[in-house]
Amino acid sequence: MGCCHYESVAEGCDSAFTVDASRITFGRGCLSEVGARARALGMRRVALFSDERVARLPLFQKVHASLKASGLDVVLYTGVRVEPTDASFQDAARFASEARPDGYVSLGGGSVIDTCKAANLYATHPADFLAYVNAPVGEGRAVPGPLRPHIACPTTSGTGSEVTGITIFDLLSLHAKTGIASPLLRPSEALIDPDCTDTLPGEVTAASGLDVLSHALESYTARPYVRRPVGPGPRPMSQGANPWSDLGCREALRLMGVYLERAVKDAGDREAREQMMWASTLAGIAFGNAGVHAPHGMAYAVAGGVRDFRPSGYPQDEPLVPHGMAVIVNAPAVFRYTAESSPERHLEAAGWLGADVRGASASDAGEVLAGRLLHIMRAVGMPNGLGEIGYTEADLGALTKGTLPQQRLLQNAPREMTGPVLTELFRQALRYG
Template identity: 70%
Template sequence: MTGDGAFTVDASRVTFGRGCIAEVGDRARALGITRAALFSDSAVAQLEVFDAAQRSLRAAGIDVVDYIDVRVEPTDESFRSAAAFATEASPDGYISVGGGSVIDTAKAANLYATHPADFLEYVNAPVGAGAPVPGPLAPHIACPTTSGTGSEVTGIAIFDLLSMAAKTGIASPALRPTEALVDPDCTGTLPATVVACSGLDVLSHALESYTARPYTHRAAPARPTQRPMSQGANPWSDLGCGEALRLLGTYLARAVADASDSEAREQVMWAATLAGIAFGNAGVHLPHAMAYAVAGQVRDFRPVGYPDSEPLVPHGMSVILNAPAAFRLTAHTDPARHLFAAARLGADTADAAPEDAGTVLAEHLMTIMRQVGMPNGLAGVGYTDADAAALADGAWPQQRLLANAPIDVDKPLLANAFEQSMRYW
């Protein structure tokens, strides 16, 4: 197989800074938006940040139609409902104010209202047809209120496919928001558990992108325009990943421990932006693929700080619970990279031998997990060793992610990884 000899860098236009949510009206008008669909969820819609966005849009002379029925951890049903709203409302632009669930829902609504199709047509193969988006979408300005998903700078929309009890998604450069307004003030009211989970999602974005299969080890595309977004580790993504890991090692525990530590929360938000751009051009792998099964097969777990109407394993939690076991498995492929990542997170790697890379990184991840109050592995959210095979079955459809891992993955390896993720201390 001939490896690819080039990599592509895509990113949304990003504005970062305290109070920049107030720019949304002027920026929407500059994009030619006259009627905006303002997406949020019922919790964020009660906050000042949502009012600020509304005021800014209306002051710019833009007609605003609100959609605040976004579901935390979206499903195919909630995506369909949002698309139906967008089709009826006929906006010429989209504004999302919220976490990854809100931003992803706005992406899906924009897609299906602009280019109607059977729902599974655009969903990633092998779950859906993986059809390319046939043309451009309406402008979308994403305003994240959590410091985690990076959805404001990626062309990915993730949801639970209820019929499979597993997460999957839609991935296309066309879904990438036109602009992102990243306002650190939006995270000031977040509960500690939400900051921890979203920050650990950032951490895994950076770790997985940095340790992904190198872009030169991926087959060259049939046409340059068909190069995948998950193209593997590359020099551009390495820059963002390394700095994001350093920032998280320095500031994440502080941001979780003290809501008034504005410096820490701002730096974690910046890390989320850097890691979002990085993984949007490199792609994640094993921990995220495993996480989709963990979240999809949840039974009774209800985390503190999240809506308690139904069981939920937050995305960042479902990712990090698999990470120590996963990186033990991948470390032998490039010990130097795994040790560098551990050092950026604050681990002492001075005397570590290459064969120690997996252990050093895994143990430091466990330290961070304990610092920010994560459960002790998958057992802490209700799973047992007997669930490993079913979890492996649930992760197996995530071929886009599994193919990005630096190791070859089969179902027995997945089952073993889930078994090793059950408890850590």
């Protein structure tokens, strides 16, 4: 179970990996430290980012009061959109450019943290919006220098955005998600307080928790770092599975197997909610140093093309597929396909998630892991495939087209993800038996 399973380095491929991480404070009540942390980072005028729902909660007042008690000038931005778009990112960037803070605090889920990252980037290093966006959608221009300090305070146990250099949004003109990736986007610090998740609806806990599971599973099964061709410039964050990322993936998957269903079904289970938050942190650090692959790449097209689906537990004013849901509905089909690349890793992951892998052979790996994923999905109330969120056979071409630009993710997969392969995977994901 502890073996790294890395083959020898191929000619022209990398022989080393890079580890980056934010400073992390984890534990109940640590949000009260935000004012002191901000002052220690040299902040004097702070932009506090959140969304309208979080801004009405006592924890928002707790953070605001801590900043004010530390003598900081605080300007508020609470207009973050759930599942942000290029338009909402640009609105936040305009606010930051006009407010001219010398530091940022984000309080919310991944949408809030990602929006704050983008606002910080464009206010610090102004450019055309697509300049920094991942190629081939945007220019993929390197972030030219450090950003203002940013303290991220997650309120969900899911995205891991507080410890990654990635920010994701919906590009409205393409009806698909894409993003910006740079180590310089990674928040300076993260204050991870499990108290924030105690009141989360079960549906949100389920979707965000399955995002955690997918981060860990995709990073653990990603193309190994020794298969990444050496290229000019620094290593990408999607450098592939490596010994450092494996550590976080293993423990995150184990915790998911033990606590996910408990955390979804009983909001009063504080132990389960806390362990989910810790798993999210571990998986975030892992995929921030290895990268995810096909399920996430496919999810961006799924979320971007939604028509009428409105999940319970989320705002009902417009159609929405929560990110973790958009990822997990593709996962069983993907891991059936990728299992032949590293059957031992797929079986190990299934075991950590609670599957009985005794007597399973390499040829069983895909079915065993897919079966375990489907068991977990059903246990926490996820749709049984893309068909239950409104997609049909007629959408397969559009879903494939929306996924192909996600080359940063697709190239990190352990098997080739061509257009025909993706179309077949989407077909399999329409409904599971």
